[in-house]
Amino acid sequence: MGAVATIVFLHAHPDDEASGTSGTMTRLSREGHRVVVVYGTGGELGTAPEDLAEGTTLADFRRAEAEASAAVTGTERIVWLGYHDSGMHGWEQNSHDGSFHGADLDEAAGRLVEVLDEEDADVLVAYDWHGGYGHPDHVKVHRVAHRAADLAARRPRLLEGTMNRDAMRAGQEAERAAGREPDFDADQPMEDGEPIGTPESEISWRVDVSGDIDSKRAALSCHASQTSDVGMMLQMPPEIFAQWFGTEFYLEPGREPGMVDGWPFADLER
Template sequence: MTTTVFFHAHPDDEASGTAGSMILTSDAGHRVVVVYATHGEHGTVPPDLGDDRPLAEYRRIEAEASAKVTGAARVEWLGYADSGMTGWEQNAHATSFHGADLDEAAGRLAAILDEEDADILVGYDWHGGYGHPDHVKVHHVAHRAADRAARRPRVLENTMNRDRMREQLAAANSMGLDPGFDADAPMDDGNPMGLPESEIHHAVDVSGVIDRKRAALACHGSQVDVQGMLEMPPEIYAQAFGVEHYAEPGLPQGMATRLPFIS
């Protein structure tokens, strides 16, 4: 049995990015742990939150519900505040993840890696997929934590396949559909989303568990962007989210394997 730690910036990031891989990995009998850097305090506020209930508490409950769907055996929080999008004043707050000392944050994550004797650590690509400050920080903290762990885990970087997205958008346009999205448009940091396929090493086909991945996403229904994804027809959702992609630093350029699960 292997132990894989999935390190995410905010609650719901696991559901859209790696939930299928988590489900397949736990189904195969391996231990799955999910760690969140922040509580997602700057997400959208649900109408039933109430004046005396912090959003962080609400989203924590949603994350625990998602863990039941993905088979995560343990849910942990590094305890930092959501930094907001690029340029927000929250980026500079004293408790923000974006502004956290790299070694301190890595130490918190490394302690979990050591407790778990983790074999694999999953973070994000070099620009966090789309440039969100907390996602970029996940990339740096994951690599520093791996270096500090008593037994260095293998590091995989969750990303999006820009070439695949471009092909899917072209197919939609050919059918007269307008998704309203450009795979090559600049995102939060000025870079296009994800990575080109030439920089990606692994693909995990999660189409067989796509309904359960969608169920994990539904656990985070308080968030407007999540609700938008759930409004996709099931067949379109499966096309868009049926394969999860990972880069692995140190491997030669080009797709290496199509993994049945993270192992």
């Protein structure tokens, strides 16, 4: 292993880290690197569990879930930027006071810069330009991360988590061949009018996280209150879960075109 480095992951809501980057986070931690996760919102508009205790907010409950997930992935620090969940594309909450979507870009980036500078971060991991599927808070993650990288005292290397649209299409075809009808169409426009993820030709890194697939599933299980999405993922048979979640994909702005099968963090140096 090379020198110990600090990698900051910016996610929109608690549970996004589990489905998107928890395999990478687990491996980084296992290799001795410092992993920090920053959440733009508290996930206040997620699914409230039926047994939510009186006096406990959904944000409180989801903070505890995020802490449990961090214990699984080896994440050493959790930071909350303090914005409110903006809801899905077109919801009235998009424009509410305090929403992440409506936050001033420089103000939000400044909150993230405080973390990057405190940590002297080597790498910042965020989302692609449309947040994978157009969710307003995910799009905001992309914009805030790029602005914060520009403002940080030491500019971190920037990676953008994404989904491989071509691989998803192939997965759908495999499901149909096995007699199962996929739940969605990878080429169907999302609520923002764009299809999900990124074409493979534009992706920089394909990371095999199958060796940590059990940890990824365990991290997702920590967010079991979110039955509408996490619940669906956890219901997948192990072989299907591994097919959909055993690989994580990243864009790297400025990198030469062409997807590399490998570990983006192999040459981390201070």
